[in-house]
Amino acid sequence: MHRPLTHGPIGRTLLHFSLPLWGGYVLQSLNTSVNAFWIGRHLGEAALSAAVHANNLLFVLIALVFGISQATSLLVAQAVGADRWAQARRITGTGAGLFLGAALLMAALGWPLAASLLRAMGAAPATAALAVDYLRVLFLALPPMLLLIFVAAVLRGTGDSRTPFVALLAVALGDAALNPLFIFGAGPLPGWGMAGSALATLVANGLGLVGLLAWLRRRRMPLWLGWRQRRHLRPAPRLLRCLIAKGLPMGLQMLVVSLSLALMLTLVNAHGTQAAAAYSAALQLWTYVQMPAIAVASACSTIAAQNVGAGHWPRVARTARAGVLCHLLLTGACVALVLAFDQPVLALFLPEGSTALGPARHLNHIVLGSFVLLGVSGVLAGVVRSTGAVLVPLAILALALWGVRLPLAWGLQPLWGLDALWWSFPLSALVSMLLSLAYYRWGSWRRARLLDAASFKPR
Numbered sequence: 009m010h011r012p013l014t015h016g017p018i019g020r021t022l023l024h025f026s027l028p029l030w031g032g033y034v035l036q037s038l039n040t041s042v043n044a045f046w047i048g049r050h051l052g053e054a055a056l057s058a059a060v061h062a063n064n065l066l067f068v069l070i071a072l073v074f075g076i077s078q079a080t081s082l083l084v085a086q087a088v089g090a091d092r093w094a095q096a097r098r099i100t101g102t103g104a105g106l107f108l109g110a111a112l113l114m115a116a117l118g119w120p121l122a123a124s125l126l127r128a129m130g131a132a133p134a135t136a137a138l139a140v141d142y143l144r145v146l147f148l149a150l151p152p153m154l155l156l157i158f159v160a161a162v163l164r165g166t167g168d169s170r171t172p173f174v175a176l177l178a179v180a181l182g183d184a185a186l187n188p189l190f191i192f193g194a195g196p197l198p199g200w201g202m203a204g205s206a207l208a209t210l211v212a213n214g215l216g217l218v219g220l221l222a223w224l225r226r227r228r229m230p231l232w233l234g235w236r237q238r239r240h241l242r243p244a245p246r247l248l249r250c251l252i253a254k255g256l257p258m259g260l261q262m263l264v265v266s267l268s269l270a271l272m273l274t275l276v277n278a279h280g281t282q283a284a285a286a287y288s289a290a291l292q293l294w295t296y297v298q299m300p301a302i303a304v305a306s307a308c309s310t311i312a313a314q315n316v317g318a319g320h321w322p323r324v325a326r327t328a329r330a331g332v333l334c335h336l337l338l339t340g341a342c343v344a345l346v347l348a349f350d351q352p353v354l355a356l357f358l359p360e361g362s363t364a365l366g367p368a369r370h371l372n373h374i375v376l377g378s379f380v381l382l383g384v385s386g387v388l389a390g391v392v393r394s395t396g397a398v399l400v401p402l403a404i405l406a407l408a409l410w411g412v413r414l415p416l417a418w419g420l421q422p423l424w425g426l427d428a429l430w431w432s433f434p435l436s437a438l439v440s441m442l443l444s445l446a447y448y449r450w451g452s453w454r455r456a457r458l459l460d461a462a463s464f465k466p467r
Contacts, residue, residue, distance in 0.1 A: 028173035075259025084165030089317030118147030145206035182212035300338035301383030305390035312394035378437035397453035408440035
């Protein structure tokens with residue numbers, strides 16, 4: 009059920025709202041790791057490479073529409089904060105229609121184009137041959153996957169982060185259990201190899217979506233769209249334009265980050281296999297270190313959006329302060345824990361006796377603190393986006409990564425050697441934090457609007 013976020017102590021509300029989000033992000037990452045374990049350990053390195061190519065392509069496609077789910081969540085949160093539930097239902101219907109249409113289109117086009125897309129990514133013929141069936145089944149899994157993402161975003165907009173966590177937990181457990189069953193077969197059930205791993209994802213997400221919708225219908229969720237409310241699924245032009253205009257910049261942030269990491273890997277590879285192995289091991293660890301900040305930033309967006317809708321601007325400012333403090337405590341604790349046990353933790357991602365362990369610890373000590381700085385930027389960006397100001401946070405992120413980090417990593421190598429790559433992380437994070445603080449303090453984001461103000465006046 010929905011929880012109003014416009015009253016009560018902000019710090020406690022933020023923590024309670026963030027923890028299930030954090031758990032959901034961990035589950036999604038662990039689920040990817042489990043799939044990689046079964047494919048890489050039992051089907052070989054070529055199969056793992058094929059899965060990486062297919063998953064990278066899927067990530068790009070999801071990023072294109074992910075921002076639309078975030079925009080829907082913010083619009084719903086503003087409407088709920090203003091006690092405009094009819095408006096929230098129209099927003100939900102428009103977003104659901106857009107999401108469903110995009111997912112079905114991707115699935116319909118992806119099946120016949122799978123082989124061509126893999127070749128366009130530069131996949132070797134042997135890798136493409138292994139990946140094509142896997143990718144085709146993943147395209148079929150896109151509709152339930154995207155709709156599950158959408159429903160979870162809408163629920164968070166109403167103030168409910170626990171129900172999406174339970175649904176993600178069920179999907180993660182189902183996917184992990186079905187992977188070996190569908191890959192290798194059992195009894196009369198044949199084994200499908202790599203395609204079986206994708207089939208496990210399809211079945212787990214499909215069942216998870218059906219179960220979540222059945223639960224919401226049974227609980228009579230205020231935003232439930234049944235047969236009688238099917239008219240809301242026809243996209244309203246004004247809402248559609250808003251979701252696309254505000255959602256695409258938020259989705260582009262995922263692409264900006266992933267492309268910068270891919271280019272950084274190219275710079276690292278030039279220094280040999282040991283540097284590449286050290287960076288790859290640290291990168292696995294950084295995924296989890298960043299999760300508290302991402303969860304807190306997402307929670308701040310929702311809480312701030314509800315209070316923007318309610319016109320409670322002092323609570324928006326307190327949300328930003330509480331969010332930064334919560335991030336510093338959670339991320340700081342994670343960083344301290346990792347630094348204390350970095351040798352055994354990094355060893356999990358490297359072969360036994362690897363000579364890359366020492367370099368991995370060295371670069372980890374340089375880079376880890378940057379995530380504390382970046383998290384401050386992320387939290388402030390989350391609050392800023394709650395009003396509909398989405399372009400400046402995107403510009404700050406792009407400038408920090410593409411205008412500072414990558415040029416420093418490349419340009420300082422004659423002076424600092426390989427360490428130039430690692431020091432580019434904290435230096436760019438510092439620039440991002442300072443720009444975010446300046447925009448939060450002096451920027452015009454408080455005058456931005458997702459929709460016209462009249463749409464969210466309390467009744």
